Amino acid sequence: MCFPRSASDAAAAVRAARVHGVPYVARGSGTGLAGGATPLDDALVIVTTQMNRVLEVDIDERIAIVEPGVLNLDLSRHTRPQGLHYAPDPSSQQACSIGGNVGTNAGGPHCLSSGVTSAHVLMVEAVLPTGDIAELGSLAPDTPGYDLRGAFVGSEGTMGICTKVAVRLMPNPPLVRTMLLDFMSVEAAGATVSAMIAAGVVPAALEMMDAEITRAVEDFVGAGYPRDAAAVLLCEIDGLIEGVDYQVSEVRRIAQSHGARSVRIAQTEAERQLLWKGRKSAFGAIARIAPDYYLHDAVVPRTKLVQVLESVYAIARAEQLTMMNVFHAGDGNLHPLIVFDSREPGIWERVHEAGSRILHTCIDAGGVLSGEHGVGMEKRDLMPLQFSSDDLAAQGRLVDAFDPDGLANPRKVLPHGWRCGEVQQRGGTIPDDTWI
Amino acid sequence: MNILGLDDDELISCVGCGLCLPHCPTYRVTGLEIASPRGRIAAMRAVETGVAPIDAPFVDAMQECVQCRGCEAACPSGVPFGHLMEDTRAALELNAASRPTALAARVRRGLEWIGYRVVLPNHRVLIALSWLLLVAQRLHLVPKRFGPQRFGPPLLTRSSLMTKLDVSSGALGDAWLFTGCVMDAWQRPTHLAALQVLQATGLRVAVPGRGGDCCGALHEHAGRRAEAQHLARKVMQSMPGDAPIVVDSAGCGAALKQYGRLLGTEAATDFSRRVFDFSEFVVQRGVPATRATGRTVVVQDPCHLRHVQKSHMAVRSLLSDGYELVDTDDDGLCCGAGGAYSVLQPDLSREIAMRKSAALRAAGADRPGVLVCSANPGCAMQLTQAGFSVQHPAELLRDALKEGPR
Ligand SMILES: Cc1cc2nc3c(=O)[nH]c(=O)nc-3n(C[C@H](O)[C@H](O)[C@H](O)COP(=O)(O)OP(=O)(O)OC[C@H]3O[C@@H](n4cnc5c(N)ncnc54)[C@H](O)[C@@H]3O)c2cc1C
Ligand code: SF4
Ligand code: SF4
Numbered sequence: 001m002c003f004p005r006s007a008s009d010a011a012a013a014v015r016a017a018r019v020h021g022v023p024y025v026a027r028g029s030g031t032g033l034a035g036g037a038t039p040l041d042d043a044l045v046i047v048t049t050q051m052n053r054v055l056e057v058d059i060d061e062r063i064a065i066v067e068p069g070v071l072n073l074d075l076s077r078h079t080r081p082q083g084l085h086y087a088p089d090p091s092s093q094q095a096c097s098i099g100g101n102v103g104t105n106a107g108g109p110h111c112l113s114s115g116v117t118s119a120h121v122l123m124v125e126a127v128l129p130t131g132d133i134a135e136l137g138s139l140a141p142d143t144p145g146y147d148l149r150g151a152f153v154g155s156e157g158t159m160g161i162c163t164k165v166a167v168r169l170m171p172n173p174p175l176v177r178t179m180l181l182d183f184m185s186v187e188a189a190g191a192t193v194s195a196m197i198a199a200g201v202v203p204a205a206l207e208m209m210d211a212e213i214t215r216a217v218e219d220f221v222g223a224g225y226p227r228d229a230a231a232v233l234l235c236e237i238d239g240l241i242e243g244v245d246y247q248v249s250e251v252r253r254i255a256q257s258h259g260a261r262s263v264r265i266a267q268t269e270a271e272r273q274l275l276w277k278g279r280k281s282a283f284g285a286i287a288r289i290a291p292d293y294y295l296h297d298a299v300v301p302r303t304k305l306v307q308v309l310e311s312v313y314a315i316a317r318a319e320q321l322t323m324m325n326v327f328h329a330g331d332g333n334l335h336p337l338i339v340f341d342s343r344e345p346g347i348w349e350r351v352h353e354a355g356s357r358i359l360h361t362c363i364d365a366g367g368v369l370s371g372e373h374g375v376g377m378e379k380r381d382l383m384p385l386q387f388s389s390d391d392l393a394a395q396g397r398l399v400d401a402f403d404p405d406g407l408a409n410p411r412k413v414l415p416h417g418w419r420c421g422e423v424q425q426r427g428g429t430i431p432d433d434t435w436i
Numbered sequence: 437m438n439i440l441g442l443d444d445d446e447l448i449s450c451v452g453c454g455l456c457l458p459h460c461p462t463y464r465v466t467g468l469e470i471a472s473p474r475g476r477i478a479a480m481r482a483v484e485t486g487v488a489p490i491d492a493p494f495v496d497a498m499q500e501c502v503q504c505r506g507c508e509a510a511c512p513s514g515v516p517f518g519h520l521m522e523d524t525r526a527a528l529e530l531n532a533a534s535r536p537t538a539l540a541a542r543v544r545r546g547l548e549w550i551g552y553r554v555v556l557p558n559h560r561v562l563i564a565l566s567w568l569l570l571v572a573q574r575l576h577l578v579p580k581r582f583g584p585q586r587f588g589p590p591l592l593t594r595s596s597l598m599t600k601l602d603v604s605s606g607a608l609g610d611a612w613l614f615t616g617c618v619m620d621a622w623q624r625p626t627h628l629a630a631l632q633v634l635q636a637t638g639l640r641v642a643v644p645g646r647g648g649d650c651c652g653a654l655h656e657h658a659g660r661r662a663e664a665q666h667l668a669r670k671v672m673q674s675m676p677g678d679a680p681i682v683v684d685s686a687g688c689g690a691a692l693k694q695y696g697r698l699l700g701t702e703a704a705t706d707f708s709r710r711v712f713d714f715s716e717f718v719v720q721r722g723v724p725a726t727r728a729t730g731r732t733v734v735v736q737d738p739c740h741l742r743h744v745q746k747s748h749m750a751v752r753s754l755l756s757d758g759y760e761l762v763d764t765d766d767d768g769l770c771c772g773a774g775g776a777y778s779v780l781q782p783d784l785s786r787e788i789a790m791r792k793s794a795a796l797r798a799a800g801a802d803r804p805g806v807l808v809c810s811a812n813p814g815c816a817m818q819l820t821q822a823g824f825s826v827q828h829p830a831e832l833l834r835d836a837l838k839e840g841p842r
Binding site for chain 1: 445448449450451453454455456457458467468469474511512513514515765
């Protein structure tokens with residue numbers, strides 16, 4: 001493990017690893033949900049927690065230049081006095097690092113209206129696997145030439161280690177209204193989401209939680225989430241006063257016509273913060289139900305939301321597993337969550353079986369494997385479900401171009417066999433867990 | 437295997453989400469996983485299940501924890517970190533393997549023994565030593581700590597040690613004011629203020645009788661459980677009856693509120709129910725009329741008030757009529773005082789305090805005339821040494837009373 005304090009420290013670590021043929025993995029806060037930062041093959045872990053300075057804030061250009069270890073929420077806190085914030089807000093935002101966000105191209109509730117990490121990263125300074133320090137992208141809004149920055153964002157540490165990031169800052173909206181909609185069935189909540197999108201309402205964020213997760217969250221925050229609801233939607237509208245009022249009334253009308261039991265609007269900033277704290281604690285709060293969880297992160301077309309949800313619950317029932325759903329409803333990013341106690345014999349098999357059936361269902365419905373958490377180790381072997389051999393080979397060549405030695409976070413993202421030299425390097429054996 | 441004797445369900449309740457990390461002062465200043473709650477729990481698990489030995493790095497990782505319990509309040513899974521850490525420390529204290537062998541370490545342990553066994557529980561010894569320290573400070577025998585910010589023992593004053601609390605001890609009144617060990621020796625004017633406010637609300641107040649000298653919090657935090665239990669029993673005896681017990685030290689209050697778990701008896705649980713933090717109690721009783729002083733106060737939430745007792749909002753209700761209150765923007769991150777932590781882990785404590793100082797300055801606490809309020813003696817000392825003008829909520833309220841103290 002090493003803790004660089006500067007790009008040249010990190011470059012020295014990468015060069016040393018290269019000389020000795022040792023693989024290495026970048027790590028931020030370790031909140032990743034796909035095993036991306038888990039070291040395999042005794043890899044050197046390069047931790048960015050001590051590179052945690054906000055280097056520059058340009059208020060006029062609305063740009064911040066930060067080191068990768070800066071925590072997401074700390075950046076928005078830092079710029080709050082200037083009325084600016086960093087928009088991508090993963091639910092883990094209080095704990096995850098900007099470097100990790102770049103690594104996974106993280107999304108978050110408010111990415112519905114403002115786009116995911118990649119849309120907010122202007123420039124990345126990275127230590128490439130060759131040990132050189134390069135700047136990808138620039139502060140200009142549209143850099144000429146190939147978008148290497150775009151390739152790097154979301155590369156999960158397989159193309160090098162980001163050591164500096166220039167991000168866009170957004171002005172805080174003049175008015176924000178957060179609504180809590182309470183439903184007697186998951187279907188009604190799902191149908192409301194589809195109807196809102198169809199009616200052209202564009203919330204800043206639109207999140208859904210089902211019954212069990214809502215209760216677990218309420219136990220933690222005490223924000224007044226209805227304990228007996230089958231599903232709740234948390235909907236945030238922001239913008240100028242007139243527009244906000246209109247959209248709020250539209251949301252209320254649509255929700256009520258789909259049978260919402262109640263529509264609550266947060267009256268104070270504290271109330272609003274507490275509602276969000278609940279939503280953002282959801283993954284953690286499930287330990288109140290069972291000690292382990294297995295989380296998926298598929299995206300499905302919003303029109304198929306209700307249908308996919310029904311299948312997902314049916315799969316869980318068939319495997320006799322407890323299933324919960326908490327997700328970014330507005331962009332169809334499902335997070336089906338199976339909770340269990342790993343001390344129970346034979347449980348892992350059922351969890352994996354259910355997981356794989358759920359992903360098949362989502363992909364069959366026209367969805368994709370991962371919405372925001374990345375592929376890492378967890379979804380690596382499922383990549384062929386979505387990509388053809390040609391796709392995988394092309395992706396392999398792209399990574400190879402950045403990392404010819406295959407030492408940067410190896411055995412992540414792409415399944416075995418698509419990287420140049422991979423077969424020879426590992427003596428031609430195929431690891432047990434490989435998807436063929 | 438059950439090497440540390442931890443509760444299995446408590447131990448596995450951590451799902452490793454990392455949401456506690458930013459609320460952990462030692463993680464914030466080091467960036468090390470092993471100095472984080474998640475890392476500490478993982479280490480406990482490894483030792484508990486026999487995967488890793490109890491070695492020096494493990495012991496260090498446990499001892500570097502401030503026991504602020506910021507992680508516990510932040511944890512959506514409800515991991516009872518305080519229990520896990522206290523139980524681990526108790527197991528280490530009993531485990532010979534964790535005893536240091538080097539001479540310096542043995543001397544240090546000996547000094548700790550004297551502190552925990554002789555000084556803290558015997559109020560007269562503590563007071564006598566405090567006078568000695570005062571004289572030594574006057575004669576400049578105690579070196580001032582280095583650096584721009586001085587940390588170390590507080591500058592004692594004669595008037596503090598001379599302050600008299602004019603109430604009966606051990607006699608039944610309407611309420612008890614728990615006075616404690618270090619606080620009574622070093623910050624008695626705070627007790628006086630608390631007493632004056634309580635009297636202003638029309639109460640007859642008594643202080644504990646014999647034996648109620650020390651709540652045992654420092655002992656429990658250090659894993660000296662048997663001693664903590666012994667002190668807890670004595671404290672319970674020193675305040676009989678069912679009158680409420682008012683505590684103006686957040687750390688002691690948290691400890692008294694947890695006697696139920698410490699002793700595991702019904703009597704202890706009942707006792708704990710009678711315990712209130714000073715602000716919590718006065719707000720429940722009704723805050724006496726105050727005048728607007730026009731002064732600004734930055735509120736510092738002691739960890740054991742905010743994360744353990746969860747009664748930090750009462751401080752704001754108490755003072756909002758009299759003062760312009762400002763909060764820091766750090767989710768109540770620890771100041772690093774941590775009971776005996778500032779003495780036992782001076783380097784980490786200092787770094788954590790610097791971080792806290794920055795948060796206080798960002799809230800304007802260093803501006804002329806601005807006060808900082810802290811409801812815990814340890815934090816107050818730490819922040820005073822960092823250069824802030826610190827007062828206890830009881831003192832601030834007393835100074836803003838319309839009627840003035842009787
Ligand atoms: C409760 C909870 C809620 C979450 N909610 C969301 C959500 O709403 N949206 C979402 O997208 N994710 C979410 N996540 C997942 C996770 O927080 C994100 O993936 C986050 O971006 C990871 O950041 P990190 O600093 O913890 O990175 P890590 O976990 O340390 O690393 C993640 C990946 O990025 C790579 N990486 C880390 N630092 C660098 C660097 N400097 N350069 C290059 N690569 C690097 C690592 O190698 C690894 O592959 C959630 C997680 C939790 C626990
Ligand atoms: S202690 Fe709680 S918040 Fe911290 S990692 Fe474990 S479950 Fe998450
Ligand atoms: S008690 Fe405080 S110092 Fe200890 S792990 Fe928790 S947050 Fe960190």
